[in-house]
Amino acid sequence: MKKLLSLLLLACTIGASAQDRVENFGMFEIALTGYAAGNPDIDLELSATFTHDKESYTPEGFYDGDGVYKIRFMPPVVGQWRYVTHSNHPDLNGKSGTLTSVASANKGPVRVANVYHFAYSDGAPFRPFGTTLYEWAFQPESKKLETLATLRQAPFNKVRMLAVPPYKQYYVEGANRLTQFPYQGTSRADFDFSRFNPAYFHSLERDVKRLSDLGLQVDLIIFRPYDKGQWGFDTTSDLTNQRFVRHLVARFAAFQNIWWSMANENSYIRHLTDEDFDRYFQIVQKYDPYGHLRSIHNADRIYDYNKPWVTHVSLQYYNAVKVFGVSPLLRDIYRKPIVHDEINYEGNSDSRWGQLSGKELTRRFWIALTGGAYATHGEILDNGWIGGGGHLAGTSPPRIGFLRQIVEAGPSRGLTPIDQAFVMNAAGKAGEYYLYYFGDEQPTEWPFVLPVKELQKGMRFKADIIDTWNMRITPVPGTFELGDATRYTVADKDKKTITLPGRPYMALRIERVGGAPVEKAPGGKPPVLEEEL
Amino acid sequence: MKKLLSLLLLACTIGASAQDRVENFGMFEIALTGYAAGNPDIDLELSATFTHDKESYTPEGFYDGDGVYKIRFMPPVVGQWRYVTHSNHPDLNGKSGTLTSVASANKGPVRVANVYHFAYSDGAPFRPFGTTLYEWAFQPESKKLETLATLRQAPFNKVRMLAVPPYKQYYVEGANRLTQFPYQGTSRADFDFSRFNPAYFHSLERDVKRLSDLGLQVDLIIFRPYDKGQWGFDTTSDLTNQRFVRHLVARFAAFQNIWWSMANENSYIRHLTDEDFDRYFQIVQKYDPYGHLRSIHNADRIYDYNKPWVTHVSLQYYNAVKVFGVSPLLRDIYRKPIVHDEINYEGNSDSRWGQLSGKELTRRFWIALTGGAYATHGEILDNGWIGGGGHLAGTSPPRIGFLRQIVEAGPSRGLTPIDQAFVMNAAGKAGEYYLYYFGDEQPTEWPFVLPVKELQKGMRFKADIIDTWNMRITPVPGTFELGDATRYTVADKDKKTITLPGRPYMALRIERVGGAPVEKAPGGKPPVLEEEL
Structure with a gap:
């Protein structure tokens, strides 16, 4: 990896x-x-x-x-x-x-695979477990090196970062003020939006390359609001914007680890409409010969991810990971991979989007993954990480890494919601692998009953109790053997149950260990809903 | 009404x-x-x-x-x-x-109004509280009259019904066998799909007219699966389908109460693709001079409701009303009215889609409505109602009627989710009206704290405790006066709380009774999310 x-x-x-x-x-x-x-x-x-x-x-x-x-x-x-x-x-x-x-070990750009998932060009699965580092490329070199050292140990394989700095006071004055900008010039008064600044891009390229060297994908954010009316990078003309997109594509498309994010919080760039983004998407699509992944991140106007040039969903919608069952809906609406690219951050920010406990951020990750989707980490503790990087101080990263290990050891084609119209907290591969997550619930017992799809009497399964917070996997002794199937479910033949510890944040992993071959039941029902007439 | x-x-x-x-x-x-x-x-x-x-x-x-x-x-x-x-x-x-x-009292066809809601052509709000009566038009006259008598007393203002009967054994033999079909002929052997049967449509027109006379909208379902390979109505050619759509439009577009539903459970009509439905939608759009509402109802493939000829969402997705927060997401994805047109039925069916308690169906309605969406009722008790109509035996209809009264007495522009990214269970009109719903929760106390949007110190509010199941509205004595606003919320100046009875299915209605005029705070934040950089 x-x-x-x-x-x-x-x-x-x-x-x-x-x-x-x-x-x-x-x-x-x-x-x-x-x-x-x-x-x-x-x-x-x-x-x-x-x-x-x-x-x-x-x-x-x-x-x-x-x-x-x-x-x-x-x-x-x-x-x-x-x-x-x-x-x-x-x-x-x-x-x-x-x-x-x-030939080399380079697995090439990440693509969409199996509709809802990702894989490298060589076919090896890629499960995005990203983090957010909007401004790390604009930090002093010492801070960048600290960030890279952190990333080397961290469980993340994707970084979401801005191609253009946000306006901040400390970028215009003091020791860390910026001296290089995407365009020639150093202030609104003298920016020449008709001339790019190669030195700026050399630095950005080096940073993208350093992330590539660590095996990290880069979700490069092309447009951003956050200009506070100062530099004018969010109000450049359509022609300037088009040139900027083409320039970025010319420079970065040959980096195997690039993903294109047309914007962060698109609608907060008040003078750009969805139709503008349509055009910029199409420019990327036209000039990127390799078809790197393309998406856009929303604020209060969700771009239509059904549009053909969007490869995957990059959504900011907190509710969608607070409760079970929403990621399957998003999969069904878009029929593309769903990446929850902002689900609030672990932190102690004054702003409520940055006040999650590590437990809650971890819970949201599990809800996303057991909904057949993906999520992105972010941390804002004492104002650190999502802005400038540095070190990680939160409690969620190791748990996210633990989840990543479980997911990467799971079905090769990714987690698929199982019986999603009626069972909201399970994903896996019907007949072979089931990952149930219980979130805030504190069950003390789980009857061994699975949705009937792909199952037959006599199949045997083993189970592991997963404590997602304490990162412990406890095998359940013995195995379970399926009895006769009913219309919707099939239970252990002896009605065995699994004892659970009555704590929150527990999961169950159930894997097939033998029994009759998996065959489709003759005349099987449609997978999700039944005809009701 | x-x-x-x-x-x-x-x-x-x-x-x-x-x-x-x-x-x-x-x-x-x-x-x-x-x-x-x-x-x-x-x-x-x-x-x-x-x-x-x-x-x-x-x-x-x-x-x-x-x-x-x-x-x-x-x-x-x-x-x-x-x-x-x-x-x-x-x-x-x-x-x-x-x-x-x-001029007359006829308010004309229902249109989309205020993006997420509906109104008659004369501007009067229409809040859909529909029921499902797929087959009532194919019943004996005595049963039809019973259904009409039930509807006259029921809380529903919209009926979802098939334009073509489903294949059932009792439609081909016995006392109630059908003798009229949309096409000339009476069995697969002699149907002439090139000739319509006027007698069939006269009967359907009379039924649509009788519903119109009762003030009911008709969501007329043009295509349906449910043919069991018998009559062939679900496998007619594209040309036949196109003629059928045009014929229906020619006959029914002049009925003021018609809504067009291109299909029930679209994807179960296995030989029709979304591209086929695109064409049929466009035929309706072209030949219906009045632009009656147009949607389509899904099974396991959700049609793209973003397409321009779709006026509103007609969704079958149970999870979307089992938990809070999903309807606001759907509103943001589609920017059209959201109608949850199948949320499982109150009933005692062998099929799990028809096994809801009246309490659970009512709960789902409240979740839909307090998400700024709408929902549709259905009942299958001892196999009655959603098929043939007759009488209602369930416990949810009076509660749905109670909810309808509350909603119709609410903001004239409909319920809007309030602070939806962080508060999942409230809708209304910021500054004036708030409807909180607590679902399964059993709170004993509710601190009087509202999202800050449109609020100012000194505003006064009254509150009602609503028992949605027992249909009781209990005014809270006295009023509440807002203190100083914080960044996100504003509380009663004396930190007053409302005592709640610790039972499930409770709601709170909070209405402004006086105070300073509602003004937008200067430099107000965007309504939903904040810039995080």
Whole structure:
């Protein structure tokens, strides 16, 4: 999971056609010089077509400062690739060469898999257990290193972070004031929104790369509110926004760990409508040759995640993880993976969105996962973590890691809600694996009764009692053997029950250990609801 | 609410241009004869354009048997209307005349109002409290009359019913076997899907009219599964389906009380896809001149209610009313009225969808309504009501009626969730009216603390304790006066609390009685979530 990926950053001189080697899903980079007139961030057209057998990709290039133009490519297939550049400037046009993509441990970008889940390009499942680090890329290097060290030990495999800093007083004055911005200039008075600032992006790229090296996905947030009327990054023109999206795609699409988040709290960017985001989504879709994951995060106007360019749901809706049964509904509404990307934070903030106990945040994670969805962590203790990173002080991370281990050891195709219209707290794989979660309830006994789907008399199961807070898994002695099925359920043949400790935050894991083969019952009912007439 | 509507069914002879009077939103009918060749259900084009000032409507006509062709019109504006017919048959083309639409008590079709709610065309609020009577139109007349007598006393203002009978053994043999079907013929062997059966539709029209006379809306279900492979009504061709939709629209669009439900349990009609339903929706949208409400009811594949031709959500998802907080989410996802059109039924059915207690069905209604949504009743006690109608034996209807009275006496623009991201059980109108519901909880005390939105120090409120099951409203003595507001809430200035009886199914109604005028706080926060950075 956390294998280090080494990206090869290779610069070719103009006209070079040396055969270069790059790992598959690594990054190959063409660097060109020669063009010097006009504003390359506006005037220049630059791309390259990379071809292997019948496959071809045409990423856009970008101006990287100091007279250097770059085109990045992430070879998605092992073998020899040929490329040729295209440009409206003769110096940059028609440059050709080859590269060889070689097999490696790099599993490639994460994709949607099995409708509601994710997998790396090589097919290995990826279960997002993300954390939120909006501003870590804008911190002093010492703080960044502290954050990276924390992440190395933390249970998270995805980081949600802003591509553009929020306006904060400490970014404009004092020791940690920012000196680099996405655009040329350092204040509203002198920002030139027609010229990008390569130094800013070099830093951001390095940070994305460092997360990649730790095996972490980066959910890169393209637009954000939080400007407080100061810098103007949330009120740039549509043309500027479109250029910004294309520039980010040109720079970052060749990073295998990128996910595109069109916005954080979309509707708080008051001058952008859903129709604006439609266009920006489509720009990403058009210019990202690899189809990295695309979503958008809401505030008080939920974007229509049914739209075809949205790959998964990135929802802020606290109620959806406070109670059982909502994630299955969201799955059914969208038929896409559901990621609860903001479920309030563990913390002691003055703001009520940052006042969860570790127990409550952990409970919400379990409700999300046993609803067949995913959730994202965040912590704001003494104002730390979700802003600048640093160290984790909360009590939820180890429990989230414990949950992650359980989920990763579960069904390879992910957790599916089981009998979801009537049983609200169970997911797994019918016939094989069941994860029940009891949340705040404090049951002392659980009758061994399972929904009938995929089950037959004689099948045997083992059970584990999971204390999700104390992180203990206690096997239940013996096994359970199914008796005769009724219309909806099937119980242990001897009506055995499982004794539970009468504490909150308990779960049950039930796994098949033998018995008759799983076969579909003849003339089986539809999976969720029955015809009522 | 239940004013009787008298529809004028007027038949004009060919070429008649007599000035006819019809009540506004009533039904005017042109009847023509003269065409006798071919199959009019397939070959004939017939419509009429009705014009008043700059407004015009062009409903389609239909063949009504016995050589008679009809075009129906529901005048939506008082005044004189002119009409002229259009047909590909000369006998039916170019007939013209006038009619006068006169003011009446008829409030016209129900529309979407205030995004999440409904109102009659005259602006009067309509709060759907429907019931389910899938098959009542296919019962013997004596049973129909019993059902109508029950409905006259019942708390319901909407009936969800099938336009096509489900296949049942008792419809094909015995005293109550059906002799009329939507198409010519009486069995699969001799159904002619190219010819409609006017007698069948005359009966259905009479039933819709009888419900209209009782002030009831009809949610008419166009397609249904439930054919058991017998009659073939669920496997007709796309062309047949399209003709069927147009025929229904031609016949029923001029009934002021019609709502279009494209299907019950859409996905159980296995050979129809969502794309098929897209087309049928668009046919309704195109040919219904008055834009009656349009939705579709799901089974295990939820149709995308975001599509522009869907006016409201008609959802079957039990979990969404078992717990608090889901209806606000659905409102935010769809930004349309949410009607929970199947939430399990009060009953003693062998099937688990029909095993709710009256208490549980009532609880689900309250959860729906205090989530800013609506719900639909159904009963299956000793197999009665949702199939054939007759009498109601359940305990929920009077409680639903009690809830309806409370809701209809509430805010004129409907119930809006209040502080929904953090408070899950309250709806009303911020600053003026709050309805809290406690469901299964058995609180003994409620501190008088309200979400701060629209509130100011000094405002005074009165409160009623509502026992939703025993249908008792108990005023709390005295009034409450708000103290200083905090960031999120404002409490009674003396920290008063309300004593509650420690029983389940309690609610609180809190209404403003005086104090400072409601003004928006300067620089107010967004209504639902706050920026977290």
